[in-house]
Every structure is written in structure tokens, then in C-alpha cells.
Amino acid sequence: MKPLATTRSATGIPTGRLAIWWILASEIVIFGGLIGSYLMFRLGHPEWADAAAHTNTWIGAFNTFVLLSSSFTAVLAHQAAEKGEGKLAAKYLSFTILGALTFLVVKSFEWASEISHGYTITANGFWSFYYTAAGLHGLHVIAGAIIMAFIAKDAAQNKELHRVELIGIYWHFVDVVWIFLFPLLYIAK
Amino acid sequence: MGDFILQRASSYAGDIDNLILLITVLVGVWFFLVEGMFFYLLWKFRAKDGQKGQYITGKEKHLKRWINIPHGIVLACDVVIIVFAINVWYNVKQSLPDAESTIRVIGQQWAWIFQQPGADNTLDTDDDIFTTDDLYVSNETTYHFHLVSRDVIHDFSVPVFRLKQDAIPGRSITGWFRPTQTGTFDVQCAEMCGIGHGVMSGRIHVQTAAEHSAWVAANSPAAGE
Amino acid sequence: MSHAVTADSHGHAHDAHDHGPQGILKYIWSTDHKIIAMQYMFTGMIMALIGGFMAYVFRMQLAFPGQSVPGFGVVSPGEYNSLVTNHGSIMIFWVAMPVLIAAFGNYLIPLMTGADDMVFPRINRLSYQIFLISAILIIASLFVSGGGFGGAWTAYPPLSSMSEYSLTKLGSSMWLLAVALEFVAFLLGGINFIVTLMNARAPGMKAYDIPIVCWMIVIASILFMLSVGPLIAGAVMLLFDQMIGTGFFDPTRGGDPVLWQHLFWFFGHPEVYVVLLPAIGIVIEIIATFARKQLFGYKIILYTAIVTGILSFFVWAHHQFIAGIDPRMANVFTVTTLLISVPIAEMMFVTVATLYGGSIRFTTPMLWALAFVAEFLIGGVTGIFLGASGSDIYLHDTYFVLAHFHYTFFPIAIIGTFAGFTYWFPKMFGKMMNETLGKIHFWGTIISFNFIFIPLFFLGIGGQHRRIYNYENFPDLIAGQPLRVVATVAMLAMLAFQVVFFINLFSSLKSGKKAGNNPWKANTLEWTTTSPPPHGNWPQDEMPKVYRGPYEYSHPDRDEDYWPQNLPS
Ligand code: HEA
Ligand code: HEA
Numbered sequence: 001m002k003p004l005a006t007t008r009s010a011t012g013i014p015t016g017r018l019a020i021w022w023i024l025a026s027e028i029v030i031f032g033g034l035i036g037s038y039l040m041f042r043l044g045h046p047e048w049a050d051a052a053a054h055t056n057t058w059i060g061a062f063n064t065f066v067l068l069s070s071s072f073t074a075v076l077a078h079q080a081a082e083k084g085e086g087k088l089a090a091k092y093l094s095f096t097i098l099g100a101l102t103f104l105v106v107k108s109f110e111w112a113s114e115i116s117h118g119y120t121i122t123a124n125g126f127w128s129f130y131y132t133a134a135g136l137h138g139l140h141v142i143a144g145a146i147i148m149a150f151i152a153k154d155a156a157q158n159k160e161l162h163r164v165e166l167i168g169i170y171w172h173f174v175d176v177v178w179i180f181l182f183p184l185l186y187i188a189k
Numbered sequence: 190m191g192d193f194i195l196q197r198a199s200s201y202a203g204d205i206d207n208l209i210l211l212i213t214v215l216v217g218v219w220f221f222l223v224e225g226m227f228f229y230l231l232w233k234f235r236a237k238d239g240q241k242g243q244y245i246t247g248k249e250k251h252l253k254r255w256i257n258i259p260h261g262i263v264l265a266c267d268v269v270i271i272v273f274a275i276n277v278w279y280n281v282k283q284s285l286p287d288a289e290s291t292i293r294v295i296g297q298q299w300a301w302i303f304q305q306p307g308a309d310n311t312l313d314t315d316d317d318i319f320t321t322d323d324l325y326v327s328n329e330t331t332y333h334f335h336l337v338s339r340d341v342i343h344d345f346s347v348p349v350f351r352l353k354q355d356a357i358p359g360r361s362i363t364g365w366f367r368p369t370q371t372g373t374f375d376v377q378c379a380e381m382c383g384i385g386h387g388v389m390s391g392r393i394h395v396q397t398a399a400e401h402s403a404w405v406a407a408n409s410p411a412a413g414e
Numbered sequence: 415m416s417h418a419v420t421a422d423s424h425g426h427a428h429d430a431h432d433h434g435p436q437g438i439l440k441y442i443w444s445t446d447h448k449i450i451a452m453q454y455m456f457t458g459m460i461m462a463l464i465g466g467f468m469a470y471v472f473r474m475q476l477a478f479p480g481q482s483v484p485g486f487g488v489v490s491p492g493e494y495n496s497l498v499t500n501h502g503s504i505m506i507f508w509v510a511m512p513v514l515i516a517a518f519g520n521y522l523i524p525l526m527t528g529a530d531d532m533v534f535p536r537i538n539r540l541s542y543q544i545f546l547i548s549a550i551l552i553i554a555s556l557f558v559s560g561g562g563f564g565g566a567w568t569a570y571p572p573l574s575s576m577s578e579y580s581l582t583k584l585g586s587s588m589w590l591l592a593v594a595l596e597f598v599a600f601l602l603g604g605i606n607f608i609v610t611l612m613n614a615r616a617p618g619m620k621a622y623d624i625p626i627v628c629w630m631i632v633i634a635s636i637l638f639m640l641s642v643g644p645l646i647a648g649a650v651m652l653l654f655d656q657m658i659g660t661g662f663f664d665p666t667r668g669g670d671p672v673l674w675q676h677l678f679w680f681f682g683h684p685e686v687y688v689v690l691l692p693a694i695g696i697v698i699e700i701i702a703t704f705a706r707k708q709l710f711g712y713k714i715i716l717y718t719a720i721v722t723g724i725l726s727f728f729v730w731a732h733h734q735f736i737a738g739i740d741p742r743m744a745n746v747f748t749v750t751t752l753l754i755s756v757p758i759a760e761m762m763f764v765t766v767a768t769l770y771g772g773s774i775r776f777t778t779p780m781l782w783a784l785a786f787v788a789e790f791l792i793g794g795v796t797g798i799f800l801g802a803s804g805s806d807i808y809l810h811d812t813y814f815v816l817a818h819f820h821y822t823f824f825p826i827a828i829i830g831t832f833a834g835f836t837y838w839f840p841k842m843f844g845k846m847m848n849e850t851l852g853k854i855h856f857w858g859t860i861i862s863f864n865f866i867f868i869p870l871f872f873l874g875i876g877g878q879h880r881r882i883y884n885y886e887n888f889p890d891l892i893a894g895q896p897l898r899v900v901a902t903v904a905m906l907a908m909l910a911f912q913v914v915f916f917i918n919l920f921s922s923l924k925s926g927k928k929a930g931n932n933p934w935k936a937n938t939l940e941w942t943t944t945s946p947p948p949h950g951n952w953p954q955d956e957m958p959k960v961y962r963g964p965y966e967y968s969h970p971d972r973d974e975d976y977w978p979q980n981l982p983s
């Protein structure tokens with residue numbers, strides 16, 4: 001039996017949803033610090049634009065598209081879960097996981113090619129930020145995909161359906177971070 | 190305040206000490222007021238047999254004054270301190286009086302290197318004098334210094350001048366001082382800079398103008414003359 | 415003890431599930447908030463002794479430079495730096511934070527709000543386990559080749575980022591990793607505190623019925639969560655600089671060392687209020703109880719705490735006045751820094767005013783709480799000297815700063831902790847502590863504390879800088895040696911008085927007087943259950959309901975001078 005505390009809701013907002021918003025708040029300041037630092041450097045170093053010119057905007061754009069669609073299936077999963085259709089929710093979630101995997105595979109080919117051209121993390125300040133920011137984001141994608149797999153497994157048996165919404169909120173956040181990173185790392189040249 | 194503990198040897202040392210004195214008075218009064226009140230209440234309202242505490246919620250208008258009025262006065266004290274603090278800060282760090290001589294101070298693990306102009310009184314010429322850990326300056330002369338570091342962050346601090354400034358690698362930071370007393374004083378490094386931070390000491394020798402020109406003449410490299 | 419309450423079959427299933435293994439493992443793997451609180455408390459206590467031991471070693475070196483320190487040996491400059499750095503880091507991150515926030519937060523929030531546990535018990539356990547790993551890591555870092563990190567707890571690069579400067583390659587990275595792990599542990603713990611307070615309160619407990627200490631711990635957790643993010647990003651960058659050779663903070667490769675300072679202090683200043691607020695909360699709880707008084711303005715305290723928290727995000731550069739920032743920025747930060755004295759002064763005024771009209775009992779916990787107020791004021795007002803940019807030019811990085819923050823931190827982390835520990839000890843262990851030993855320990859600690867740090871103010875005014883292992887290298891500073899000896903001797907006295915505390919602790923645990931449910935006749939909910947509380951805190955059908963605020967002492971309509979929150983009236 002779960003502790004009584006876990007079932008109470010003095011605010012009227014479900015505990016899980018409250019927690020996920022607080023987690024996001026702490027994540028926002030982490031990425032905020034990183035992106036803020038990058039902006040400061042970028043403004044102080046106009047020459048970084050030369051390095052940025054070597055990023056592949058098309059690959060970045062494709063990955064943006066992949067992430068956006070995976071967020072869309074996460075929304076569909078939530079709707080299915082609301083209606084109590086766990087199987088359907090699990091199916092949509094697996095599409096989202098597929099999106100995450102696509103994103104990661106594309107990313108690793110992209111990085112492999114860049115590294116082979118000598119643009120490593122130590123090459124210069126721009127590349128340091130490029131790999132650090134995208135890497136931190138990538139870790140969130142990996143973590144999200146793994147957690148989603150567990151939630152999908154439960155959802156398929158109609159268990160813990162409220163978690164489908166929570167992982168969805170998290171996934172939108174991962175998406176939004178990328179929406180910031182994409183123009184900053186790929187488009188600004 | 191400081192003079193009886195540590196002498197003042199620069200033109201702005203007195204200003205900084207007066208600011209410290211002003212703050213001491215303002216916060217000191219508050220400090221003793223609050224502590225006095227505190228101990229008085231502790232004594233006055235110590236538990237006595239058969240006597241119950243009073244039921245006061247702090248919402249009573251006539252009692253709330255006891256918080257609101259001090260609140261206003263603390264704010265006023267803050268404003269006074271801010272005005273004087275910024276004034277001193279402006280004179281020491283923001284304004285830069287014209288230099289009569291300019292030197293370069295170089296921090297490195299773990300020594301101070303001082304670069305002085307020679308007889309021509311211009312820096313970065315052939316007759317510059319380099320010294321390690323000992324800086325010779327002339328009394329009653331306004332100096333600019335360019336502060337740089339070769340490795341990690343150091344901090345050029347001359348307590349008797351009330352002067353302190355971090356040296357950041359990759360930057361050259363300009364500041365000023367004007368000695369007002371002859372003598373020999375400590376230079377400390379005030380920023381943790383590694384294992385030798387504790388031995389990164391220097392001495393500053395404030396000489397009379399005559400002594401100083403003699404020193405310059407005696408130490409200028411031959412190339413310059 | 416856990417079976418006494420959850421006697422139904424579900425209860426056993428739960429026990430079997432959450433406490434699977436038996437014996438000591440059962441303890442280690444417990445998700446019970448009280449057990450996790452004790453784990454934090456005693457880990458913090460051990461770390462306090464380690465941090466205290468380090469202070470002993472380097473204070474001996476300062477008073478008797480170059481001589482062999484009993485129990486340690488001759489202190490080399492590298493060892494000195496590493497001891498100071500790790501003393502500061504340990505005292506803040508592994509003593510003040512775990513004890514004041516994690517231990518008291520875990521223990522008090524569910525009990526005081528009438529819940530049977532935290533809302534995420536397993537995340538809670540994970541938080542402690544990560545914390546424990548970080549504690550082991552920081553201790554281990556002292557013994558690796560090259561020695562522990564010695565670049566000050568502020569870890570300014572390039573000294574911290576490049577091993578050719580610090581000469582402690584492994585030590586630097588382990589220190590940084592330990593700090594980062596500790597942050598993760600407290601982020602996890604913080605979410606638990608916040609959501610538990612928001613959602614798991616007893617029926618009837620409205621926002622203004624929550625005991626102040628719970629508010630304070632939660633505000634502190636929010637403050638921590640919102641300020642630490644940039645530093646976590648910074649820590650990743652610094653770790654990359656150290657381990658794979660990026661140049662985020664390396665000026666020769668386009669990096670900027672001052673960026674780290676901004677990231678660090680953007681967190682560093684809120685952090686001091688992160689530990690201050692819970693300590694004030696504890697103190698206020700105790701003062702209300704033993705003065706038998708309603709707080710002089712519950713809402714004022716709550717709001718000033720929030721205002722302090724908000725303002726604390728705008729003062730960080732007062733640590734960097736002379737660190738090469740644009741001098742015009744200093745003016746802005748002087749204004750914000752001095753303004754923050756207003757809400758804190760107000761909190762102090764309210765605390766003092768609470769005594770008015772009371773019926774004050776000087777028990778040991780009360781003495782500690784009162785000492786907090788008296789001593790913290792010294793630390794607070796000396797902050798003003800540093801916040802005024804003009805005088806900070808001189809005082810920055812002198813022992814004046816050092817004395818300033820020991821007069822804040824010591825009241826918070828040591829005095830506040832002892833206050834809370836002695837106050838809730840009867841609840842935690844069901845036994846009373848010995849009052850005589852308690853008072854000896856109190857006076858011994860307080861008096862020696864002042865003798866340690868008052869001299870340091872004067873050394874600071876005299877121009878003595880921090881983190882220097884031997885002042886004989888500075889001719890102008892040799893004259894201060896007698897003051898250094900006074901401070902060290904007082905430190906030895908303080909250490910000796912801690913023995914009294916541990917005697918009291920162990921003898922009370924073994925043979926203290928039985929405490930009963932509510933020895934202090936206090937109002938808050940934790941005193942309505944047995945001491946120590948059972949698993950689940952209250953029998954399941956007797957979970958408390960709340961009818962009034964937590965400080966209804968000496969109410970005129972009642973014969974008793976207290977009115978527990980759960981009495982229907
Ligand atoms: C919990 C710990 C704690 C707390 C609560 C504080 C509280 C304050 N601190 Fe402190 N501080 C530290 C811990 C703390 N500090 C540490 C660890 C460092 C050094 C870090 C390092 O470099 O290693 C430091 C350093 C430090 C500096 C940088 C010094 C330097 O390196 O040059 C400054 C500068 O502004 C400062 C200011 C203040 C101020 C204005 C407050 C204020 O919050 C105080 C407000 C309280 C009061 C003012 C008292 C009550 C008011 C009254 C009785 C009314 C009367 C007052 C007036 C008229 C103004 N502190
Ligand atoms: C919470 C913070 C805290 C605390 C409590 C202390 C406590 C002490 N500190 Fe420390 N100190 C710092 C934080 C703290 N310090 C920091 C941040 C620095 C700067 C580091 C740097 O420069 O990088 C510093 C630096 C510092 C220096 C400067 C060194 C230098 O610059 O060269 C000195 C010098 O005297 C010093 C001395 C002491 C002494 C004698 C104590 C004594 O008071 C210690 C006595 C403690 C005990 C005797 C333990 C008692 C506790 C218990 C028995 C446990 C109770 C627990 C429970 C009930 C759960 N400290």
C-alpha cells in the first residue's frame with residue numbers, strides 16, 4: 001500500500017504533475033545558464049560565426065522536424081490515456097520513442113562526420129559549446145526515451161496511465177530546449 | 190577607524206577608513222539597540238510562577254509601529270550608506286586622475302614582477318626597470334598601474350594603501366594610487382592562486398622624490414642611457 | 415515498531431515491498447522519511463566532526479606555524495590549501511545543507527503537516543544515497559595522489575581548471591564531481607519537500623496554518639533549485655575543461671575565467687539564504703514554544719523570507735566588486751545588497767518582538783535559539799561593511815570577511831542545528847536530554863566561539879588576507895600573532911566542549927528520562943503522536959486534522975497556555 005501522503009492533493013493539482021513542473025523549473029535554469037553563457041560568448045566573439053558555418057543546417061532542421069513530430073505523438077498518447085485506452089497510448093508512445101531514436105541516430109552520424117573533419121569539442125569555443133549543449137540535450141533525449149519505454153510497457157496493461165501525461169510534459173520540454181538550440185547553433189552564422 | 194590598527198599611506202586610504210567608520214556608527218547603533226531590546230525583553234518576561242504569557246498576534250495597530258518605524262529608519266540608514274559608499278567607490282575605482290607615472294604589475298605563480306619606466310618616464314621603452322617582489326615608488330606621485338597576470342587569477346593588494354584589485358589572465362586592468370607616506374610596506378596576493386599563494390608576498394618602498402630618482406638612475410639598464 | 419500500526423494485510427505487503435531485505439539492510443533501504451532524516455543527520459554530524467578536525471589542523475598551523483600538529487603532523491602549503499578548501503566545502507555542502515534542509519526537512523515536513531510520509535518516498539531514498547556517495551567522494555579526494563583540491567571552495571578557474579596550475583589533477587575533478595552529485599541529491603530532495611508541503615497536508619491545514627519552519631525549508635528548496643542551475647551548467651563546463659581540455663574558462667583560447675565567478679555567485683549568494691532560512695525557521699519555532707507566545711506577525715516573517723529570496727538573485731556580484739567587473743556594475747550591486755538588509759532586519763525585529771509579553775523558559779533548546787539571534791546579528795551587520803563597495807575595496811578577502819561569514823554560518827549551521835536537535839530530540843528518540851550537561855555544552859561552545867572569531871575581525875581590519883598558511887612571510891602581519899593564538903586556543907576549548915555534547919547524547923539515548931508525547935507542551939502536530947513516532951507517523955485511522963494556526967499559545971479563552979493544532983476546540 002502506498003503512503004497516504006502520495007494520494008493527497010491539497011492544491012487540487014495531481015502530485016505527479018506538480019513534481020514534473022518543478023523538475024522542469026530546475027531544468028530550465030540549467031539550460032538557461034548554459035545558453036546564457038553561450039550567448040555572452042557569442043556576442044563577444046564574432047569570429048565564432050566562421051566555425052558555426054560548418055554546421056549542417058539541413059540535418060539540424062530534419063532533427064527539429066523529427067522531434068516536433070515525436071511531441072505530436074506524445075500528445076496523441078496523452079489523449080488516448082485520458083480516454084483510458086492504454087494500448088493505444090502505448091502505441092503512440094512507441095512512435096515517440098522511435099522519433100527519439102531517429103534523432104539520436106541522425107545526431108551520431110552528424111557528429112561523426114564533424115569530428116572526422118577535425119571539429120572536435122576542443123577545436124574552439126564554438127565547438128565546445130556545440131557539443132556540450134547538444135550533448136546535454138541528447139542525454140535528456142536518451143533519459144526521456146528510456147523512461148518512456150517503461151511507461152509505455154505499463155500503459156499497454158492499462159497501469160499508471162496518468163504517467164503518460166507526465167512524460168509528455170517532459171518531452172515537450174526536451175523539444176522546446178531544442179527549439180532554442182537549433183537557431184543558436186545551426187542558423188546563426 | 191583603521192589608522193590605529195594599520196597606517197594609511199595613500200591619498201584615498203582616509204576616505205575608505207571614514208566610510209568604514211560611518212558604517213560602524215550607523216550599524217553599531219542598530220546593533221546595540223536590537224541587542225539591548227533583546228536582553229531587556231528576555232529579562233522582563235522571564236517565566237514567573239503562575240503568570241501566563243500575553244496573547245499578542247502582532248496585528249495590533251499600536252504595536253505594529255514597533256516594526257514599521259524601525260523598518261523605515263533602517264531603509265534610511267541604507268540610503269546614507271549607499272550614497273557614501275558609491276562616492277568613495279567612484280573616486281577610487283571609477284575615476285582615473287592624470288598619471289605622473291605609469292607602471293605595470295605582473296602577477297605570476299608565485300611572484301610579483303614590477304615594470305617601471307626608466308628616466309624617460311614612459312613605459313615599454315628600452316630603459317624600463319624590472320624588479321621582482323620589490324616595488325619602488327616616489328611619494329606624493331600619482332601612479333597608474335596596468336595589472337596583468339601570466340597564469341591564474343592573482344590579486345594585487347597593498348593594505349596600507351587600501352588598494353586591492355584582481356589580476357585576470359588575458360586582461361590588463363588599469364588603476365591608480367598616490368602614496369602619501371614614505372616607508373616600506375607589505376604587498377599581498379589576495380586571491381587563492383595555488384600552492385605558493387601564501388608566499389606570494391612583496392614589498393612596496395615609498396621613497397622621497399629625490400631618493401626615487403636616485404634609485405631610477407642607479408637601476409636603469411645601460412641600454413637606456 | 416513499523417508493524418504496530420499498519421497491522422492490516424496491505425500494511426504488511428507494503429512493508430515487505432519497501433523494506434525487502436532484513437537487518438541492517440532494512441535500515442539502509444528504508445523509505446521512511448524519519449529514517450532517511452536520521453541518516454542525513456548522522457552523516458552530517460560525522461562530516462561536521464571531519465570539518466571541525468580540519469579547522470583544528472589549520473588553526474594550529476596558523477598559531478604555531480611550521481610545527482607539527484598533534485594528530486596530523488607538519489602542514490605543507492598544499493595541504494593547508496586543501497584543508498581550508500575542503501573545510502569550507504564540507505561545512506556548507508555536507509553539514510549545513512544536509513542537516514538543516516535534508517534532515518530537518520525530512521523529519522519535520524511530514525510530521526508537522528500531518529502526513530504519513532513524503533510524496534515520493536523512493537526518490538527520497540535515492541536522494542540520500544546520492545548524497546552519501548558524494549560525501550564518500552569528497553573524503554576520498556583528500557587521499558588521492560597529488561592531494562585534495564586546494565583552490566578555495568569558490569574554485570576560480572584557471573586555477574581550478576588546469577592541473578598544471580593547481581597541481582591536483584585528480585583532487586580537483588573529484589571535488590567538482592562530489593559537489594555536482596551533492597547538487598543532484600538536493601534537487602531530488604527539494605522537489606519532494608516542495609510537493610509534499612503543497613499537496614500532502616492534513617485536512618484543514620491552510621497555508622497560514624503551516625509551521626514557519628516548513629515554509630522556510632520549502633522556500634529554501636525553491637531558492638536552491640532556481641539558483642543552482644547555472645552553476646550545474648558551469649560545473650559541466652569546468653569538468654570538461656579539467657578532463658578533456660576544452661577552453662571555456664581559458665583566456666588564451668577565447669574563454670573567460672570571470673564567467674565562472676558569475677555562475678558561482680549567482681548560486682553562491684542565494685545559497686547562504688538557503689541555509690539561513692531553515693535555521694531561522696527552527697529558531698522561531700523554538701522561541702514561540704518557550705516564550706509561550708503567538709508570533710509577532712506570522713505573515714511578516716513569511717513575506718520577508720520570500721522577499722529575501724527574490725532579492726538574493728540580484729546581489730551576487732558583491733563578491734566580485736574588485737574582480738575585474740565593470741566598475742559601474744558595482745554601484746548597482748551595492749544598492750541591491752544593502753536593500754536586502756531590510757527584510758532580514760525585519761525578520762530579526764519580529765523575532766525579538768515575539769519575546770514581548772511572553773513567559774520565557776530558558777531550556778537548553780531555547781538558549782541555543784536565543785544565542786542564534788544574538789550572534790547572527792553580528793554576522794548580519796558586518797555584511798553591511800562588505801556590501802558597501804567603497805569599504806569592500808579594503809575588506810575584500812581579508813579575515814574581516816572570514817569573521818563575517820563565520821558569524822553567520824556558525825549560528826546557522828552549528829547553533830541552529832543544536833537548537834533544533836535538542837528541541838526535537840525527545841520526539842526523535844523518546845528520551846529527554848540532560849539539561850545540566852546541555853547548558854555546560856551551550857555556554858562552553860558560545861563563549862569559545864566568540865573568542866575564536868572576534869579576534870579575526872581585528873586581524874582583518876589590520877589587513878590580514880585569507881588562505882595564507884604562514885603569516886611570517888608578511889612582515890606587517892607578524893604583530894598579529896597573539897590574536898591568532900587566542901583564536902586557536904579558543905578553538906581547542908570549543909572542541910573540548912563538544913565532548914560534553916557527545917556524552918550527553920549517548921547517555922540520554924541509553925538512559926534518558928522518558929519523554930512522553932509532548933514534553934514541551936507545544937502546538938504543532940508532531941507532538942500529537944508517540945515519541946518516537948511509529949511507521950506511518952499516526953495510526954491510520956487517527957491521522958490528524960487541523961483546526962488552527964501553529965502558535966496559539968497563552969490564548970485568553972483557555973486555561974492551558976497552549977492549544978494544539980489538532981484539537982477540535
Ligand atoms: C549564511 C551565511 C551568510 C549570510 C546570512 C550572509 C549575509 C550577508 N552577507 Fe555575507 N558572506 C557569506 C555568508 C553569508 N552572508 C560568505 C560565506 C561569504 C564569503 C564567501 C567567500 O568569499 O568565501 C560572504 C561574503 C560577503 C560579501 C563579499 C565580501 C568579499 O568577499 O569582499 C558581502 C558583500 O557584500 C556580503 C554581504 C552580506 C550581506 C549584506 C548580508 C545580509 O544578508 C545581512 C543582513 C542582516 C543584517 C544587516 C542584520 C540585521 C539588521 C539590523 C540589525 C538593522 C540594522 C542594519 C542596517 C542599518 C543596515 N557577504
Ligand atoms: C557552515 C560553515 C562553516 C563552519 C561551521 C565553520 C567552522 C569553523 N571554521 Fe570555517 N570556513 C568556512 C565555513 C565554515 N567554517 C568556509 C566556507 C571557509 C572558506 C574556505 C575557503 O577559503 O575556501 C572557512 C574558512 C575558515 C578559515 C580560514 C582559513 C584561511 O583562509 O586560511 C578558518 C580559520 O580560522 C576557519 C575556522 C573555523 C573554525 C575554527 C570553525 C569551528 O567553529 C568549527 C567547530 C566545529 C565543531 C567543533 C563541530 C561541532 C559540530 C558537531 C559536534 C555536530 C553537531 C551535529 C548535529 C547535532 C547533527 N574557517
Ligand code: CUA
Pocket residue numbers: 296297299342343344378379380381382383385386387389
Ligand atoms: Cu597570487 Cu595568490
Ligand SMILES: [Cu+2]
Pocket residue numbers: 682683686729730732733
Ligand atoms: Cu553574498
